[in-house]
Amino acid sequence: MTKKGFSQELHKQILIRILVDIFKEFGGKLGFKGGTCAYLFYELPRISLDLDFDLLRPFEKKDVDALRAILAKKGMIRDFKDKRFTIFFLLAYKKDAPNIKVELNKRVWKNNTYKTIWFLGVEMKIADESTVLTNKLIALSDRRMPVARDLFDGYYLLKLGFKLNEKLIMERTGKTLEGYIEYLVPFIERTYNDKNILHGLGEILEEKQKNWIKKELIQEMVQELKKLIRK
Structure with missing residues (x-):
């Protein structure tokens, strides 16, 4: 549940920092998608709270560990699951703020299409x-x-x-x-x-x-x- 009165601007900045760090580390292995992608890059007029990605290349245990390290620098990891179709992290970064779900989807539709952009000096692939x-x-x-x-x-x-x-x-x-x-x-x-x-x-x-x-x-x-x- 979203917590009332939280700072949307702070939440946005945390999302951006995580996003930038993820693409610095993993580059073309991921395609950014979902509500936060639409919010940051396609003028969606509402904040989105989570980060969703498609896995475009194999993601090994060392990659999962590297992602865990990135998120641990931003707050406390409250949950982690590596399931059949998804890799899931739940991050808490502030007591009165909503948690951030970071989800990597392993089942990617073959007709999804992506484009390359540059954001804050970092190359990213987005839906x-x-x-x-x-x-x-x-x-x-x-x-x-x-x-x-x-x-x-x-x-x-x-x-x-x-x-x-x-x-x-x-x-x-x-x-x-x-x-x-x-x-x-x-x-x-x-x-x-x-x-x-x-x-x-x-x-x-x-x-x-x-x-x-x-x-x-x-x-x-x-x-x-x-x-x-x-x-």
Whole structure:
């Protein structure tokens, strides 16, 4: 759970320091993705709390140990798991701040695409616009428990004019772009309402944003999705 009143600016700076150190150490082995990638590089108008990566090359025990050492310099590692599909760390850096999840995904979709950028003098590989958007929209219906941030993020990425990766949609869902959108629209309408639309978002958004989300987000998102199959 996000802790109310924490410093978003401090949290952002901690995320950036960890991100830079990770790419200095591991370079092309990782592809940065997810909400924090969208927040830092694609104008997502909300802070994201965690760091998510795809493993693009083999990650050995020495690499896990090196990552552990990087994180240990930033705070206390409260949890670690090396599972079938993920390597997971949970980092606590300050008593009144939310923990940071650092997750490395071993199961990488072959149609994910990445681009190379330079950030604070460090070369990084990040998921490109279409990959970030497409995975966000698929996450809407793919998670065991739907989370409102996928709806919020997907809407803003669509409004930025990002395109969907049709091959990635087919790979992950077995559906065409049109088929997935036709499935997703009623899923959103029956899953989200004004009582659950702020779950997981309320502590990290301004009051003006929260009011708009409760009143408008579901309808606006459905309209944006329907535009994709009218073209």
